[in-house]
Amino acid sequence: MIDLYTWKTPNGWKASCTLEELGLEYRVEPVDLETGAQKTPEFLSINPNGRIPAIIDRDEDDFVVFESGAILIHLAEKAGKLLPSDxxxxxxxxxxxxxxxxxxxxxxxxxxxxxxxxxxxxxxxxxxxxxxxxxxxxxxxxxxxxxxxxxxxxxxxxxxxxxxxxxxxxxxxxxxxxxxxxxxxxxxxxxPACARGLLVPGPTEYHLDNLKPGLV
Ligand SMILES: N[C@@H](CCC(=O)N[C@@H](CS)C(=O)NCC(=O)O)C(=O)O
Structure with a gap:
Protein backbone atom coordinates (compact mmCIF):
# COMPACT_ATOMS: atom_id res chain seq x y z
CA MET A 1 0.00 0.00 0.00
CA ILE A 2 1.21 3.46 -0.96
CA ASP A 3 0.08 6.69 0.70
CA LEU A 4 0.13 9.43 -1.95
CA TYR A 5 0.33 13.06 -0.83
CA THR A 6 -0.78 15.10 -3.80
CA TRP A 7 -2.77 17.91 -5.34
CA LYS A 8 -4.33 18.74 -8.73
CA THR A 9 -1.20 19.83 -10.58
CA PRO A 10 1.17 18.39 -13.22
CA ASN A 11 3.66 17.08 -10.66
CA GLY A 12 0.82 15.47 -8.74
CA TRP A 13 -0.62 13.85 -11.87
CA LYS A 14 2.77 12.30 -12.63
CA ALA A 15 2.48 10.23 -9.46
CA SER A 16 -1.25 9.44 -9.60
CA CYS A 17 -1.17 8.48 -13.30
CA THR A 18 1.87 6.26 -12.68
CA LEU A 19 0.13 4.53 -9.78
CA GLU A 20 -2.94 3.95 -11.94
CA GLU A 21 -0.89 2.67 -14.88
CA LEU A 22 1.02 0.29 -12.62
CA GLY A 23 -2.13 -0.94 -10.89
CA LEU A 24 -0.60 -0.43 -7.45
CA GLU A 25 -2.88 -0.07 -4.45
CA TYR A 26 -2.79 3.45 -3.00
CA ARG A 27 -4.52 5.82 -0.61
CA VAL A 28 -4.82 9.52 -1.44
CA GLU A 29 -3.90 12.21 1.08
CA PRO A 30 -4.91 15.55 -0.47
CA VAL A 31 -2.48 18.40 0.27
CA ASP A 32 -4.46 21.54 -0.57
CA LEU A 33 -1.88 23.96 -1.97
CA GLU A 34 -4.40 26.78 -1.86
CA THR A 35 -4.53 26.63 1.93
CA GLY A 36 -0.75 26.19 2.32
CA ALA A 37 -1.05 22.60 3.58
CA GLN A 38 2.30 21.86 1.91
CA LYS A 39 4.10 24.14 4.39
CA THR A 40 2.67 22.71 7.63
CA PRO A 41 5.10 21.02 10.06
CA GLU A 42 3.24 17.74 9.55
CA PHE A 43 3.81 17.74 5.79
CA LEU A 44 7.35 19.16 6.05
CA SER A 45 8.24 16.11 8.13
CA ILE A 46 7.37 14.04 5.03
CA ASN A 47 8.81 16.35 2.37
CA PRO A 48 11.26 18.95 3.75
CA ASN A 49 10.90 20.82 0.43
CA GLY A 50 7.23 21.56 1.15
CA ARG A 51 5.94 20.53 -2.26
CA ILE A 52 3.83 17.76 -3.69
CA PRO A 53 3.97 14.91 -4.55
CA ALA A 54 5.36 12.66 -1.82
CA ILE A 55 4.67 9.02 -0.99
CA ILE A 56 4.99 6.71 1.98
CA ASP A 57 5.50 3.07 0.99
CA ARG A 58 3.74 1.14 3.75
CA ASP A 59 5.10 -2.18 2.41
CA GLU A 60 8.68 -0.96 2.87
CA ASP A 61 8.79 0.01 6.55
CA ASP A 62 7.04 3.32 5.81
CA PHE A 63 9.79 4.41 3.44
CA VAL A 64 9.23 8.04 2.41
CA VAL A 65 9.99 9.30 -1.12
CA PHE A 66 9.74 12.92 -2.23
CA GLU A 67 10.67 14.49 -5.61
CA SER A 68 8.39 13.26 -8.37
CA GLY A 69 11.14 11.69 -10.49
CA ALA A 70 12.36 9.61 -7.55
CA ILE A 71 8.77 8.64 -6.83
CA LEU A 72 8.16 7.44 -10.39
CA ILE A 73 11.35 5.36 -10.35
CA HIS A 74 10.47 3.87 -6.94
CA LEU A 75 6.97 2.91 -8.13
CA ALA A 76 8.13 1.51 -11.48
CA GLU A 77 10.77 -0.62 -9.76
CA LYS A 78 8.26 -1.81 -7.18
CA ALA A 79 5.86 -2.96 -9.90
CA GLY A 80 8.52 -4.08 -12.37
CA LYS A 81 6.88 -2.08 -15.17
CA LEU A 82 7.31 1.20 -17.14
CA LEU A 83 11.10 1.19 -16.58
CA PRO A 84 13.27 -1.38 -18.38
CA SER A 85 15.70 -3.42 -16.33
CA ASP A 86 18.52 -3.50 -18.90
CA PRO A 192 -7.94 4.94 -19.25
CA ALA A 193 -5.41 4.72 -16.40
CA CYS A 194 -3.99 8.17 -17.20
CA ALA A 195 -7.53 9.57 -17.32
CA ARG A 196 -8.22 8.10 -13.87
CA GLY A 197 -4.98 9.56 -12.52
CA LEU A 198 -5.96 13.03 -13.70
CA LEU A 199 -8.95 12.91 -11.34
CA VAL A 200 -6.72 12.55 -8.25
CA PRO A 201 -7.26 14.03 -5.70
CA GLY A 202 -10.32 15.44 -7.50
CA PRO A 203 -11.36 16.99 -10.81
CA THR A 204 -9.08 19.82 -11.83
CA GLU A 205 -10.19 23.40 -11.59
CA TYR A 206 -7.68 24.61 -14.15
CA HIS A 207 -9.57 27.21 -16.07
CA LEU A 208 -7.52 29.93 -17.66
CA ASP A 209 -9.60 32.59 -15.96
CA ASN A 210 -9.40 31.01 -12.51
CA LEU A 211 -5.72 30.59 -11.69
CA LYS A 212 -4.31 31.00 -8.23
CA PRO A 213 -0.75 32.22 -7.63
CA GLY A 214 2.25 29.96 -7.35
CA LEU A 215 0.64 26.57 -7.50
CA VAL A 216 2.45 25.09 -10.46
N1 LIG B 1 10.93 19.10 -8.08
C1 LIG B 1 9.67 18.85 -7.44
C2 LIG B 1 8.71 19.96 -7.78
C3 LIG B 1 7.40 19.78 -7.06
C4 LIG B 1 6.51 21.00 -7.22
O1 LIG B 1 6.95 22.08 -7.65
N2 LIG B 1 5.23 20.84 -6.86
C5 LIG B 1 4.31 21.94 -6.91
C6 LIG B 1 3.01 21.51 -7.54
S1 LIG B 1 3.17 21.07 -9.25
C7 LIG B 1 4.01 22.43 -5.50
O2 LIG B 1 3.93 21.64 -4.60
N3 LIG B 1 3.86 23.76 -5.34
C8 LIG B 1 3.50 24.32 -4.08
C9 LIG B 1 4.50 25.32 -3.57
O3 LIG B 1 5.45 25.65 -4.27
O4 LIG B 1 4.31 25.77 -2.43
C10 LIG B 1 9.13 17.48 -7.91
O5 LIG B 1 9.37 17.15 -9.08
O6 LIG B 1 8.50 16.78 -7.11
Whole structure:
Protein backbone atom coordinates (compact mmCIF):
# COMPACT_ATOMS: atom_id res chain seq x y z
CA MET A 1 0.00 0.00 0.00
CA ILE A 2 1.21 3.46 -0.96
CA ASP A 3 0.08 6.69 0.70
CA LEU A 4 0.13 9.43 -1.95
CA TYR A 5 0.33 13.06 -0.83
CA THR A 6 -0.78 15.10 -3.80
CA TRP A 7 -2.77 17.91 -5.34
CA LYS A 8 -4.33 18.74 -8.73
CA THR A 9 -1.20 19.83 -10.58
CA PRO A 10 1.17 18.39 -13.22
CA ASN A 11 3.66 17.08 -10.66
CA GLY A 12 0.82 15.47 -8.74
CA TRP A 13 -0.62 13.85 -11.87
CA LYS A 14 2.77 12.30 -12.63
CA ALA A 15 2.48 10.23 -9.46
CA SER A 16 -1.25 9.44 -9.60
CA CYS A 17 -1.17 8.48 -13.30
CA THR A 18 1.87 6.26 -12.68
CA LEU A 19 0.13 4.53 -9.78
CA GLU A 20 -2.94 3.95 -11.94
CA GLU A 21 -0.89 2.67 -14.88
CA LEU A 22 1.02 0.29 -12.62
CA GLY A 23 -2.13 -0.94 -10.89
CA LEU A 24 -0.60 -0.43 -7.45
CA GLU A 25 -2.88 -0.07 -4.45
CA TYR A 26 -2.79 3.45 -3.00
CA ARG A 27 -4.52 5.82 -0.61
CA VAL A 28 -4.82 9.52 -1.44
CA GLU A 29 -3.90 12.21 1.08
CA PRO A 30 -4.91 15.55 -0.47
CA VAL A 31 -2.48 18.40 0.27
CA ASP A 32 -4.46 21.54 -0.57
CA LEU A 33 -1.88 23.96 -1.97
CA GLU A 34 -4.40 26.78 -1.86
CA THR A 35 -4.53 26.63 1.93
CA GLY A 36 -0.75 26.19 2.32
CA ALA A 37 -1.05 22.60 3.58
CA GLN A 38 2.30 21.86 1.91
CA LYS A 39 4.10 24.14 4.39
CA THR A 40 2.67 22.71 7.63
CA PRO A 41 5.10 21.02 10.06
CA GLU A 42 3.24 17.74 9.55
CA PHE A 43 3.81 17.74 5.79
CA LEU A 44 7.35 19.16 6.05
CA SER A 45 8.24 16.11 8.13
CA ILE A 46 7.37 14.04 5.03
CA ASN A 47 8.81 16.35 2.37
CA PRO A 48 11.26 18.95 3.75
CA ASN A 49 10.90 20.82 0.43
CA GLY A 50 7.23 21.56 1.15
CA ARG A 51 5.94 20.53 -2.26
CA ILE A 52 3.83 17.76 -3.69
CA PRO A 53 3.97 14.91 -4.55
CA ALA A 54 5.36 12.66 -1.82
CA ILE A 55 4.67 9.02 -0.99
CA ILE A 56 4.99 6.71 1.98
CA ASP A 57 5.50 3.07 0.99
CA ARG A 58 3.74 1.14 3.75
CA ASP A 59 5.10 -2.18 2.41
CA GLU A 60 8.68 -0.96 2.87
CA ASP A 61 8.79 0.01 6.55
CA ASP A 62 7.04 3.32 5.81
CA PHE A 63 9.79 4.41 3.44
CA VAL A 64 9.23 8.04 2.41
CA VAL A 65 9.99 9.30 -1.12
CA PHE A 66 9.74 12.92 -2.23
CA GLU A 67 10.67 14.49 -5.61
CA SER A 68 8.39 13.26 -8.37
CA GLY A 69 11.14 11.69 -10.49
CA ALA A 70 12.36 9.61 -7.55
CA ILE A 71 8.77 8.64 -6.83
CA LEU A 72 8.16 7.44 -10.39
CA ILE A 73 11.35 5.36 -10.35
CA HIS A 74 10.47 3.87 -6.94
CA LEU A 75 6.97 2.91 -8.13
CA ALA A 76 8.13 1.51 -11.48
CA GLU A 77 10.77 -0.62 -9.76
CA LYS A 78 8.26 -1.81 -7.18
CA ALA A 79 5.86 -2.96 -9.90
CA GLY A 80 8.52 -4.08 -12.37
CA LYS A 81 6.88 -2.08 -15.17
CA LEU A 82 7.31 1.20 -17.14
CA LEU A 83 11.10 1.19 -16.58
CA PRO A 84 13.27 -1.38 -18.38
CA SER A 85 15.70 -3.42 -16.33
CA ASP A 86 18.52 -3.50 -18.90
CA UNK A 87 21.00 -0.69 -18.29
CA UNK A 88 20.68 1.09 -21.66
CA UNK A 89 16.90 0.87 -21.80
CA UNK A 90 16.74 2.14 -18.24
CA UNK A 91 19.16 4.96 -19.01
CA UNK A 92 17.07 6.13 -21.98
CA UNK A 93 13.95 6.37 -19.83
CA UNK A 94 15.81 8.19 -17.08
CA UNK A 95 17.30 10.64 -19.60
CA UNK A 96 13.83 11.70 -20.76
CA UNK A 97 12.57 11.72 -17.18
CA UNK A 98 15.42 14.06 -16.19
CA UNK A 99 14.65 16.19 -19.24
CA UNK A 100 11.22 16.84 -17.78
CA UNK A 101 12.37 17.35 -14.20
CA UNK A 102 15.30 19.62 -14.99
CA UNK A 103 13.93 21.30 -18.11
CA UNK A 104 10.31 21.21 -19.15
CA UNK A 105 8.76 21.38 -15.67
CA UNK A 106 10.78 24.36 -14.39
CA UNK A 107 10.62 26.32 -17.67
CA UNK A 108 6.92 25.74 -18.34
CA UNK A 109 6.12 26.37 -14.68
CA UNK A 110 7.91 29.72 -14.74
CA UNK A 111 6.25 30.66 -18.04
CA UNK A 112 2.91 30.04 -16.35
CA UNK A 113 3.82 32.03 -13.25
CA UNK A 114 5.22 35.04 -15.11
CA UNK A 115 2.36 35.03 -17.62
CA UNK A 116 -0.56 34.62 -15.24
CA UNK A 117 0.18 34.96 -11.55
CA UNK A 118 3.22 37.18 -10.96
CA UNK A 119 2.12 40.59 -9.64
CA UNK A 120 4.22 42.50 -12.22
CA UNK A 121 4.03 41.88 -15.95
CA UNK A 122 7.62 41.44 -17.11
CA UNK A 123 7.59 40.91 -20.89
CA UNK A 124 11.24 39.83 -21.05
CA UNK A 125 10.74 37.17 -18.34
CA UNK A 126 7.54 35.93 -19.99
CA UNK A 127 9.28 35.72 -23.39
CA UNK A 128 12.34 34.00 -21.93
CA UNK A 129 10.36 31.19 -20.29
CA UNK A 130 7.82 30.82 -23.11
CA UNK A 131 10.60 30.62 -25.71
CA UNK A 132 12.46 28.04 -23.68
CA UNK A 133 9.26 26.00 -23.21
CA UNK A 134 8.62 26.17 -26.95
CA UNK A 135 12.18 25.04 -27.64
CA UNK A 136 11.73 22.07 -25.29
CA UNK A 137 8.41 21.18 -26.98
CA UNK A 138 10.42 21.13 -30.22
CA UNK A 139 12.89 18.68 -28.70
CA UNK A 140 10.03 16.39 -27.64
CA UNK A 141 8.44 16.73 -31.07
CA UNK A 142 11.69 15.71 -32.77
CA UNK A 143 12.05 12.64 -30.61
CA UNK A 144 8.41 11.70 -31.15
CA UNK A 145 8.92 11.98 -34.91
CA UNK A 146 11.45 9.16 -34.59
CA UNK A 147 9.58 6.93 -32.15
CA UNK A 148 6.06 6.38 -30.89
CA UNK A 149 7.05 7.03 -27.28
CA UNK A 150 9.97 8.97 -25.82
CA UNK A 151 12.22 6.09 -24.84
CA UNK A 152 11.25 2.80 -26.48
CA UNK A 153 8.03 1.39 -25.02
CA UNK A 154 5.55 3.51 -23.05
CA UNK A 155 7.29 4.44 -19.78
CA UNK A 156 7.39 6.76 -16.79
CA UNK A 157 9.23 9.26 -19.05
CA UNK A 158 6.09 9.61 -21.16
CA UNK A 159 3.87 10.10 -18.12
CA UNK A 160 6.20 12.77 -16.68
CA UNK A 161 6.49 14.85 -19.84
CA UNK A 162 2.85 14.47 -20.87
CA UNK A 163 1.60 15.64 -17.45
CA UNK A 164 3.22 18.99 -18.21
CA UNK A 165 2.88 19.28 -21.98
CA UNK A 166 -0.88 18.66 -21.80
CA UNK A 167 -1.37 21.96 -19.93
CA UNK A 168 0.73 24.01 -22.35
CA UNK A 169 -2.15 26.52 -22.51
CA UNK A 170 -1.50 27.61 -18.93
CA UNK A 171 1.93 28.81 -20.04
CA UNK A 172 0.47 30.41 -23.16
CA UNK A 173 2.62 28.23 -25.45
CA UNK A 174 0.89 26.68 -28.46
CA UNK A 175 1.63 23.12 -29.60
CA UNK A 176 0.19 23.87 -33.04
CA UNK A 177 3.68 23.72 -34.70
CA UNK A 178 4.35 20.26 -33.20
CA UNK A 179 2.28 17.48 -34.86
CA UNK A 180 4.13 14.59 -33.22
CA UNK A 181 3.72 16.14 -29.79
CA UNK A 182 0.00 16.60 -30.49
CA UNK A 183 -0.35 12.96 -31.58
CA UNK A 184 1.44 11.69 -28.46
CA UNK A 185 -0.55 13.91 -26.06
CA UNK A 186 -3.78 12.59 -27.60
CA UNK A 187 -2.52 9.00 -27.25
CA UNK A 188 -1.83 9.43 -23.54
CA UNK A 189 -5.06 11.34 -22.90
CA UNK A 190 -6.90 8.29 -24.31
CA UNK A 191 -5.30 5.85 -21.85
CA PRO A 192 -7.94 4.94 -19.25
CA ALA A 193 -5.41 4.72 -16.40
CA CYS A 194 -3.99 8.17 -17.20
CA ALA A 195 -7.53 9.57 -17.32
CA ARG A 196 -8.22 8.10 -13.87
CA GLY A 197 -4.98 9.56 -12.52
CA LEU A 198 -5.96 13.03 -13.70
CA LEU A 199 -8.95 12.91 -11.34
CA VAL A 200 -6.72 12.55 -8.25
CA PRO A 201 -7.26 14.03 -5.70
CA GLY A 202 -10.32 15.44 -7.50
CA PRO A 203 -11.36 16.99 -10.81
CA THR A 204 -9.08 19.82 -11.83
CA GLU A 205 -10.19 23.40 -11.59
CA TYR A 206 -7.68 24.61 -14.15
CA HIS A 207 -9.57 27.21 -16.07
CA LEU A 208 -7.52 29.93 -17.66
CA ASP A 209 -9.60 32.59 -15.96
CA ASN A 210 -9.40 31.01 -12.51
CA LEU A 211 -5.72 30.59 -11.69
CA LYS A 212 -4.31 31.00 -8.23
CA PRO A 213 -0.75 32.22 -7.63
CA GLY A 214 2.25 29.96 -7.35
CA LEU A 215 0.64 26.57 -7.50
CA VAL A 216 2.45 25.09 -10.46
N1 LIG B 1 10.93 19.10 -8.08
C1 LIG B 1 9.67 18.85 -7.44
C2 LIG B 1 8.71 19.96 -7.78
C3 LIG B 1 7.40 19.78 -7.06
C4 LIG B 1 6.51 21.00 -7.22
O1 LIG B 1 6.95 22.08 -7.65
N2 LIG B 1 5.23 20.84 -6.86
C5 LIG B 1 4.31 21.94 -6.91
C6 LIG B 1 3.01 21.51 -7.54
S1 LIG B 1 3.17 21.07 -9.25
C7 LIG B 1 4.01 22.43 -5.50
O2 LIG B 1 3.93 21.64 -4.60
N3 LIG B 1 3.86 23.76 -5.34
C8 LIG B 1 3.50 24.32 -4.08
C9 LIG B 1 4.50 25.32 -3.57
O3 LIG B 1 5.45 25.65 -4.27
O4 LIG B 1 4.31 25.77 -2.43
C10 LIG B 1 9.13 17.48 -7.91
O5 LIG B 1 9.37 17.15 -9.08
O6 LIG B 1 8.50 16.78 -7.11
Missing amino acids: SRGRSKVIQWLMFQIGGLGPMQGQAHVFLRTFPEKLPSAIARYQNETKRLFGVLDGQLARSEYLAGDFSIADIANWSWARVHGLAGVSIEPFPNLQRWIATLEAR
